[in-house]
Amino acid sequence: MIAARVATDLPYLRLALRLARRAYGLTSPNPLVGAVLVKRSRVIGQGWHHRAGESHAEIEALRDATRRGLSPTGATLYVTLEPCCTHGRTPPCTDAIIAAGIKRVVAAATDPNPAHAGRGFEVLRGAGIEVVHDLLASEATRLNEAFNHWIVHRTPFVTVKAAMTLDGKIATASGESKWITGEQSRAHAMQLRLGADAVLVGVNTVRADDPSLTVRGQKSGVRSQEPEVRSQKVLKPVRRLVLDSRARTPLTAKLVSDEFAGLTTIFVGKEAPTRRVSALAKRVSVITTPVRSGRLDLRWILRRLGREDVSSLLVEGGGEVNASFLEQGLAHRVAFFYAPKVLGGRAARRGVAGEGFGGWPDIPKLRDLEWRRLGEDLFLTARVGAT
Numbered sequence: 001m002i003a004a005r006v007a008t009d010l011p012y013l014r015l016a017l018r019l020a021r022r023a024y025g026l027t028s029p030n031p032l033v034g035a036v037l038v039k040r041s042r043v044i045g046q047g048w049h050h051r052a053g054e055s056h057a058e059i060e061a062l063r064d065a066t067r068r069g070l071s072p073t074g075a076t077l078y079v080t081l082e083p084c085c086t087h088g089r090t091p092p093c094t095d096a097i098i099a100a101g102i103k104r105v106v107a108a109a110t111d112p113n114p115a116h117a118g119r120g121f122e123v124l125r126g127a128g129i130e131v132v133h134d135l136l137a138s139e140a141t142r143l144n145e146a147f148n149h150w151i152v153h154r155t156p157f158v159t160v161k162a163a164m165t166l167d168g169k170i171a172t173a174s175g176e177s178k179w180i181t182g183e184q185s186r187a188h189a190m191q192l193r194l195g196a197d198a199v200l201v202g203v204n205t206v207r208a209d210d211p212s213l214t215v216r217g218q219k220s221g222v223r224s225q226e227p228e229v230r231s232q233k234v235l236k237p238v239r240r241l242v243l244d245s246r247a248r249t250p251l252t253a254k255l256v257s258d259e260f261a262g263l264t265t266i267f268v269g270k271e272a273p274t275r276r277v278s279a280l281a282k283r284v285s286v287i288t289t290p291v292r293s294g295r296l297d298l299r300w301i302l303r304r305l306g307r308e309d310v311s312s313l314l315v316e317g318g319g320e321v322n323a324s325f326l327e328q329g330l331a332h333r334v335a336f337f338y339a340p341k342v343l344g345g346r347a348a349r350r351g352v353a354g355e356g357f358g359g360w361p362d363i364p365k366l367r368d369l370e371w372r373r374l375g376e377d378l379f380l381t382a383r384v385g386a387t
Contacts, residue, residue, distance in 0.1 A: 012076075014136065017140065028197050031143075037064075047061040074102075083124070167342050171348065182374070185339070188337075189335075200313055245291065247273060269296060
């Protein structure tokens with residue numbers, strides 16, 4: 001009987017997960033959440049959280065039912081995350097659920113915040129509502145892996161991204177790199193930016209490639225787990241970060257001179273020349289950063305970004321920057337695109353450089369590997385770490 005009921009619940013929860021994904025890249029620092037109201041095997045309302053500060057998914061679903069002229073009394077609410085029970089920018093969803101006369105709540109995942117985990121369920125049960133949770137929990141957890149990390153650790157979830165040849169090269173010895181991968185890979189890379197709060201590169205990438213690091217749209221028809229994006233315009237503002245210990249970023253660089261310069265932050269060391277720091281600070285935010293072992297302190301930077309509500313960070317640096325995050329154990333996911341090309345050459349630039357690891361036991365473990373074909377390219381994404 002229980003198994004049959006769970007089987008009935010799953011399609012509605014999957015619908016709620018699909019609804020949650022509609023706001024991909026728009027809700028930070030809040031999670032993606034979708035909700036579905038069902039009464040007598042009929043969907044009477046559905047909704048999702050559109051962006052931080054706006055109504056939560058549960059409220060959107062209740063309003064949808066009201067707009068349809070349908071009463072939620074006695075209905076089952078399917079939601080991808082435990083309903084909130086505290087006052088934030090919006091009132092507690094548990095109050096609205098109880099007031100609406102919902103008889104049953106089925107949630108995919110528990111709130112990861114240690115201060116709140118399980119409290120929403122307790123409030124609902126205390127009001128006589130049946131609660132079922134942790135169905136499709138792995139799917140719901142993956143949907144909000146950045147938020148889940150940030151809300152617990154208060155540092156960003158870090159993804160290291162690189163586009164490489166099969167032998168791991170990202171550019172020729174002279175720096176030529178356009179285009180290693182094909183159109184579908186580049187479109188999917190843009191989707192990764194869409195899901196990030198900030199994108200980080202090193203100053204060598206700025207000097208060599210002069211990137212804009214904006215989030216632009218793709219052509220329709222590109223397959224992706226995220227919502228399809230059809231506009232070629234800049235889709236959303238995203239913070240752009242540069243590691244530049246000596247303040248060598250040119251004043252002519254796009255990150256410093258374009259219309260989004262206000263979203264650029266350059267991290268410099270205490271030894272950076274005052275004149276160059278002052279010139280940059282007239283156009284962008286410049287933050288003097290502690291130095292450890294001759295390099296900018298990445299852990300300090302991540303803690304600062306976490307305090308500024310940056311929950312997800314996409315690292316698109318060159319080989320040295322990528323290696324720094326991996327070697328220091330600061331990367332949580334890799335996103336590697338592989339083109340069917342072999343560049344070779346001792347001086348060609350590698351996707352991951354650095355000093356390397358001492359031996360096999362020291363190499364970071366990749367788990368939950370996902371391979372995907374994107375045109376002629378291969379895309380690998382995986383979690384970094386043993387757990």
